[in-house]
Amino acid sequence: MSSGSEGVRVWWLFDVDDVLYDATLLKRMARENAVVAMIEAGLPADFEVLLRKVNKVVEERGEDYTRHFDDAISALGLRVDARVIAAGVIAYHDTKRAFLRPLPKVFKTLLTLRDRGYGLGLSSPGSPVKEWEKVIRLGLHHFFERAWVGQPDPERHRSALEELGVNPANCIYVTARPEGVDSASEFGMKTVRVRRGKSASKDSATAPDIEVVSVWEIAGRAESLLEG
Amino acid sequence: MRGEETRGEILEQPALMRRALSILSVPARYAAEALASREFVYSIGVGPTLHPASLLGRILGKVGGPGAIEMDAEDFSNWLAERPKRPAAVIFSETGEEREALLAIRELRKRDPAAPVISVLGSPGSTLHRASDYGLVFTRGPGRMGLFSPMSVAGLLLAAEVARLAGMPARAHSLRSLLEAAPEQAAEALGRAESVADEAAELIARSRLLFVVSTNGVKPAAQEFSYRLTMMSGIMCDVASPGEFLATKHRLLSAGTPVLVLEPERNPEVKMAAERYGAIVIGVGPAGPHVPLGVNPPGEIAPLVYAPALLLLALKVTLILGIDPDASVRVM
Numbered sequence: 224m225s226s227g228s229e230g231v232r233v234w235w236l237f238d239v240d241d242v243l244y245d246a247t248l249l250k251r252m253a254r255e256n257a258v259v260a261m262i263e264a265g266l267p268a269d270f271e272v273l274l275r276k277v278n279k280v281v282e283e284r285g286e287d288y289t290r291h292f293d294d295a296i297s298a299l300g301l302r303v304d305a306r307v308i309a310a311g312v313i314a315y316h317d318t319k320r321a322f323l324r325p326l327p328k329v330f331k332t333l334l335t336l337r338d339r340g341y342g343l344g345l346s347s348p349g350s351p352v353k354e355w356e357k358v359i360r361l362g363l364h365h366f367f368e369r370a371w372v373g374q375p376d377p378e379r380h381r382s383a384l385e386e387l388g389v390n391p392a393n394c395i396y397v398t399a400r401p402e403g404v405d406s407a408s409e410f411g412m413k414t415v416r417v418r419r420g421k422s423a424s425k426d427s428a429t430a431p432d433i434e435v436v437s438v439w440e441i442a443g444r445a446e447s448l449l450e451g
Numbered sequence: 452m453r454g455e456e457t458r459g460e461i462l463e464q465p466a467l468m469r470r471a472l473s474i475l476s477v478p479a480r481y482a483a484e485a486l487a488s489r490e491f492v493y494s495i496g497v498g499p500t501l502h503p504a505s506l507l508g509r510i511l512g513k514v515g516g517p518g519a520i521e522m523d524a525e526d527f528s529n530w531l532a533e534r535p536k537r538p539a540a541v542i543f544s545e546t547g548e549e550r551e552a553l554l555a556i557r558e559l560r561k562r563d564p565a566a567p568v569i570s571v572l573g574s575p576g577s578t579l580h581r582a583s584d585y586g587l588v589f590t591r592g593p594g595r596m597g598l599f600s601p602m603s604v605a606g607l608l609l610a611a612e613v614a615r616l617a618g619m620p621a622r623a624h625s626l627r628s629l630l631e632a633a634p635e636q637a638a639e640a641l642g643r644a645e646s647v648a649d650e651a652a653e654l655i656a657r658s659r660l661l662f663v664v665s666t667n668g669v670k671p672a673a674q675e676f677s678y679r680l681t682m683m684s685g686i687m688c689d690v691a692s693p694g695e696f697l698a699t700k701h702r703l704l705s706a707g708t709p710v711l712v713l714e715p716e717r718n719p720e721v722k723m724a725a726e727r728y729g730a731i732v733i734g735v736g737p738a739g740p741h742v743p744l745g746v747n748p749p750g751e752i753a754p755l756v757y758a759p760a761l762l763l764l765a766l767k768v769t770l771i772l773g774i775d776p777d778a779s780v781r782v783m
Binding site: 255256259266267268269270271272274297298299300301302303304 | 491493509518520523529530532533535536538667670694695698699
């Protein structure tokens with residue numbers, strides 16, 4: 224059943240991180256490998272100390288900040304050496320490429336939903352170029368007919384609902400972020416919470432319509448979600 | 452009997468800690484005043500004195516003091532930030548004459564002429580002593596087992612005084628009380644190790660390479676153990692934190708390689724990761740399992756308590772290999 228109660232097409236909007244691929248695992252592995260690479264390039268720092276400092280900078284300045292390693296090294300009172308930074312950046316990107324793979328059965332789930340006639344869209348608050356880079360590298364870009372990327376949660380949901388012209392109850396947002404669940408719920412959208420990644424143990428203020436551990440579980444529960 | 456002089460120096464460690472506590476308390480109070488007003492402290496060591504420097508570097512930020520990092524004097528000139536923020540340096544040195552240590556002072560003062568330098572020394576009147584603003588001197592001089600214990604006490608005394616000056620008197624008092632209890636705990640751990648470390652020593656002696664995995668709290672003791680073991684027996688050591696070991700190094704193990712894990716109960720996954728590739732895991736901690744020390748010291752003083760027992764383990768390995776550490780060439 225791809226139609227909602229009003230006979231209009233139902234849309235599934237997918238967040239990217241920890242929904243389509245294991246973002247938390249990728250970022251942690253990439254940061255750890257970058258720290259190892261910087262130490263191997265000669266930086267006289269302890270692995271745990273430097274990793275903690277990098278994580279702190281990421282927490283304070285956000286993931287899209289471009290000078291995480293520089294700031295972490297400066298905070299340790301050390302000279303910022305371009306060679307060391309480059310070693311870290313290379314290790315980070317090499318790891319990223321190795322780990323940027325769709326989670327199990329993501330392809331099958333998207334194919335199943337599309338074959339049932341649902342509309343598939345992307346909806347992610349991350350930096351637009353970075354989000355598209357991920358989706359293209361994952362090889363999933365052809366699945367999504369529409370995309371809303373880059374704006375924060377409320378604006379993005381508002382744009383999506385206006386552009387699609389659908390009742391919010393016919394829009395399902397799939398996300399691993401508890402704040403994503405809250406924001407979509409405020410617009411009246413249905414929500415699927417993927418309990419995965421760095422926010423897995425945090426609860427949203429509003430209960431999601433369904434919770435899953437992996438995105439492949441939603442194909443089997445789509446109908447019951449729309450009937451509920 | 453082989454190794455008796457070395458054994459004597461190891462058994463003497465708790466007494467050295469007590470002596471350092473009594474001798475260095477007052478100078479540490481004055482020296483700490485120079486540190487407390489600074490923004491960043493470079494805790495610098497040369498060779499084995501990097502290990503007590505590492506202990507100070509790790510604890511200073513946790514007692515309300517300035518940020519700190521431990522560094523090898525050899526790296527200092529090359530890696531010091533271009534414009535360090537109100538820095539100070541604490542330099543640990545046994546002889547006070549190492550070229551790298553003297554260069555480190557010169558480089559620091561070139562960047563900030565007002566930067567205070569405190570030296571923790573094994574020899575009074577040395578060039579480093581004269582060039583420093585404050586000197587904490589423990590005059591026993593370098594022996595076979597170096598000055599890890601008294602220098603670590605000096606570092607912790609500095610940290611306790613910095614805590615007091617930073618408005619954390621309870622933290623200062625607690626650190627001071629822990630320090631006073633450390634020699635007794637170290638003696639107890641030593642006594643236990645004496646009777647139970649033989650099997651662990653046999654396992655370590657079978658290989659030319661040893662991986663050592665240590666929680667950050669005990670890492671200075673792990674570094675000291677590794678350094679002394681290599682010097683006495685020629686066994687090469689690779690020290691890592693559990694995070695580093697699990698991220699990369701466990702994948703470098705081959706079947707039969709011994710992995711010494713300190714405080715194994717804190718990181719049970721280390722044992723599983725090491726055994727995945729056929730390594731032999733040797734646990735040293737409050738409850739062993741191979742070397743049960745019988746004491747569970749808090750993180751601040753754990754390196755002080757662990758180090759003598761680990762040095763005894765290193766001695767046992769050396770003796771099993773048929774090497775007389777008393778006859779070996781002194782490296783310091």
